Amino acid sequence: MRVLVAGDHFVTPELVIRALDDDADVTTLMSAWPYEPYGPVAEVDEASGDEDELIAALDGVEVAVTQMAPFTDRVLAAADALRLVVCTRGGPVNVNVAAATKRGVVVCATPGRNAVAAAEHTIALLLAALRRIPDVHPTVRAGEWRSDLYALDAAGHELSGSTVGLVGYGEIGARVARILRAFDAEVLVYDPYAEQGPGFVTDVDELFARSSVVSLHARLTPETRTLVDAARLARMPRGGVLVNTARGGLVDYDAVVDALESGQLGAAAFDVFATEPPAPTDRLLTASNVVLTPHLAGATVQTARRAAEQAAAAVRAYARGDRPAAVVNPEAYETVGH
The missing domain is CATH 3.40.50.720 (NAD(P)-binding Rossmann-like Domain)
Incomplete structure (x- = not known):
């Protein structure tokens, strides 16, 4: 199972990788956020990164963990192997959940992390x-x-x-x-x-x-x-x-x-x-x-660590064939066949 960790300078790839199993096949992608502000990308909001770069990184990837990467309809349409997106936020506003559901991609969030x-x-x-x-x-x-x-x-x-x-x-x-x-x-x-x-x-x-x-x-x-x-x-x-x-x-x-x-x-x-x-x-x-204050209420070291740990737990559950926590589109979970 190939995993893409699309991290940033808050929930870093290293935090997620440390929380995952040692034998996970992980590739990484880095966003400039928060050094560059997030914003709308195509039809999703509060996102950071480039669609084409994300599409290339998702080649052959079954599971993606991200906080800000733009999982737009175009990105999801190009990610043939993708079956799970874990968004390390309270809600996956940067993920087109309807498009993911249509393609049988399960989307999870990490509520309560902050x-x-x-x-x-x-x-x-x-x-x-x-x-x-x-x-x-x-x-x-x-x-x-x-x-x-x-x-x-x-x-x-x-x-x-x-x-x-x-x-x-x-x-x-x-x-x-x-x-x-x-x-x-x-x-x-x-x-x-x-x-x-x-x-x-x-x-x-x-x-x-x-x-x-x-x-x-x-x-x-x-x-x-x-x-x-x-x-x-x-x-x-x-x-x-x-x-x-x-x-x-x-x-x-x-x-x-x-x-x-x-x-x-x-x-x-x-x-x-x-x-x-x-x-x-x-x-x-x-x-x-x-x-x-500039939208910093959730900005603590512990929030980032907690988000990475919750995301890793969702990935491990999926790998075991169990239902991950905080699935936001349960109908897609049934499509996957677990």
Whole structure:
């Protein structure tokens, strides 16, 4: 069984090879990501690499492991021997799953590989926003000593005793909730697709109305696009905080800036944006009381290692004739004949 590891400078080929069996027949292909940004390639999104180069590398390959390589309809049509693609991401957005299914190619993902990292980054952003750390850090470096920030109307807020609303309760949202409870925060949750439990509400508007902090952990769907708009921000207690480490499309960012300027929002923290990177004219870049990071919530050494290990486990399962974890097109799995 020939295996292609199409890696990059995050989930490197070496990480995957070390996680695979020693006797695997492995060839490698290297993408320039993240030193060069990903983007659309033909009909797939968030991809990195060249279709022709990938087609050449897939000659005679039965199994491919990748994070960003563009598995387009054209690539899949040319890969006659291919039977399994393992994408080391939560979802295979760089794989044309419909085209893979039509050709009997099983597609797997590695959900949860960045749950720890994304949850911890969420808490870091939240605390930084509540205490306005990014605003004061450069002042100390510049030789200033802002003791005036002890003034009551300038002081930050504590997480303990706050009510934090989580929109989405997958692996990341559930982990964030556990961390928040350790800070003695009250946690509310809105997720109609999760098993309901203590703190869950059935109306997202109720969550916004009761939460001084809202953190987003939902998938981007037609139903959730611009879920956070001017009307929902207006429902929050004045001076609230919004955090988004999920998907930029969940938020109307112009409405966020308006709410920051009016004082309806006291602070906001974002790792994801409507357009990535934001345009130089994006109002967020000059807004006050905003913490911004460049889609790095999942960027830890442990995330990369975990992704490689999960991918290797899927390859080993396939080689044994077992069903791999996280198959996204089960109908193709049946076609393969396992």
